[in-house]
Amino acid sequence: MRTGKRGLVTAAVTVVCAVTVLTAPGTAFASPEPTPPPRTSPAPPPGKDLEAVRKKLDRLYHDAAVATDAYNAAEEKAKQQSAEIVELARKIVRGQRELDDLKDRAGAAAREQYRTGGLPPAAQLMLSDDPQQFLNGAGQVLQGQRATKGLIGEMTRTQQDLEQYARDASAQWQKLEEGRKVKAAAQKKIKQQIAAAEKLESRLAKKEKERLAELEREAAYKAQTAWLDTGILKEIGGKSSARGKKAVAFATAQIGKPYVWGAEGPNTFDCSGLTSQAWATAGRPIPRTSQEQWKQLKHVDAEDMRPGDLIIYFDDASHVGIYAGDGAIIHAPRPGRTVTIAGAGSMPILGVVRPDA
Structure with a gap:
């Protein structure tokens, strides 16, 4: 050579x-x-x-x-x-x-x-x-x-x-x-x-931890109630697309699995790992991060939201959940928690995006 x-x-x-x-x-x-x-x-x-x-x-x-x-x-x-x-x-x-x-x-x-x-x-x-x-x-x-x-x-x-x-x-x-x-x-x-x-959290006594969890639930309930009081559910009536149904079904099947930062499954997820994998399974690859999902996917009005759409939270688009219908989302909350169902309005909503628009 x-x-x-x-x-x-x-x-x-x-x-x-x-x-x-x-x-x-x-x-x-x-x-x-x-x-x-x-x-x-x-x-x-x-x-x-x-x-x-x-x-x-x-x-x-x-x-x-x-x-x-x-x-x-x-x-x-x-x-x-x-x-x-x-x-x-x-x-x-x-x-x-x-x-x-x-x-x-x-x-x-x-x-x-x-x-x-x-x-x-x-x-x-x-x-x-x-x-x-x-x-x-x-x-x-x-x-x-x-x-x-x-x-x-x-x-x-x-x-x-x-x-x-x-x-x-x-x-x-x-x-x-x-x-x-x-x-x-x-x-x-x-x-x-x-x-x-x-x-x-480790400094808290058992009763304090229980009370802290109660305060978290109360804060989420208060925010969800305020969101529902706007009459938003009367406006939302869109039917899920075929891919949207598959994405929601995937997310639903992950309920109970632990949150781990950076994880994309199959046994652990972070919030955008869950939504990106849900839509990849539905045949529509989307950006990996919640911020890129907000930037790149089509924005839709909350009144036009349908199951399968993604709700982006906080001003910096640092969290995302998949809308499951009836005012609820499926999301991976944070470290120490598992994939769960929560009120769609339980956190400050930045906007809604549709992967299969």
């Missing part, structure tokens, strides 16, 4: 082997309410303290959700960039083989010239006394010149392609490295926020 060929092929194989798609972990439940400022007055009643704890937990899980969306977005880009690098490496290998073939053909032409005494075809032609041979030879010379010119041109183009592939692979590799840093930073923040939330 030629040194040049060995170098490029080795480089291509190295690129392929070095492409490691960084493992994934999605998006979580959150609340936009700020953490209450430090108190300087006498300690309020226990119920008030727990309400402050609830709000702080919401904020911590919300921050984890935002970081999870950033992690998932970086993961998706990493997968795409890895695939592009692998394809470029294949092109480099194919291009090198083509270049080697062209060089072999050029070498064969040179060897043939050597066998004829080293004289170029035009010179040999001038030494011929046979008019017919002269005419035949003239045509062959012209064909040979064209072939040689075409061969040189093809070699040049192939070499240029190889150089471009190498530059493209280098650029994609740089993007992959940058994405790796984004993922690492997001992963660190996710773990910090979840650890802080778990530490906060």
Whole structure:
């Protein structure tokens, strides 16, 4: 094997082997309410303290959700960039083989010239006394010149392609490295926020935890009641599409499975992992993150909502659930919880999107 060929092929194989798609972990439940400022007055009643704890937990899980969306977005880009690098490496290998073939053909032409005494075809032609041979030879010379010119041109183009592939692979590799840093930073923040939330909850006594859970239910019930009081259910009457029914059926089958950030199933999910897999199962792949689902999918008015549509929550689109009908969603709430049914209005709604519009 030629040194040049060995170098490029080795480089291509190295690129392929070095492409490691960084493992994934999605998006979580959150609340936009700020953490209450430090108190300087006498300690309020226990119920008030727990309400402050609830709000702080919401904020911590919300921050984890935002970081999870950033992690998932970086993961998706990493997968795409890895695939592009692998394809470029294949092109480099194919291009090198083509270049080697062209060089072999050029070498064969040179060897043939050597066998004829080293004289170029035009010179040999001038030494011929046979008019017919002269005419035949003239045509062959012209064909040979064209072939040689075409061969040189093809070699040049192939070499240029190889150089471009190498530059493209280098650029994609740089993007992959940058994405790796984004993922690492997001992963660190996710773990910090979840650890802080778990530490906060661990300080509570059993009765306090029970009361905290009750406060969470009360807050969700209050928000859902306010949403229903708008008369929204009287306006919603759209029937689910065939794919929408499949997506809802998939989500329903996942009820009870644990939330894990970045998970896309089959045994654990985050919020956008659940919705993206539900629609992938229904035959309509959609963006992986709740923020990209909000950006890329068609927006529909809440009054036109139908089962299978996705409801995006909070101003930063950090949470998503799939509308199941009758004012309810199926979603993966946050760490420590499982896929469940909840009121569609139990969280601040940003808007509604339709994957199969």
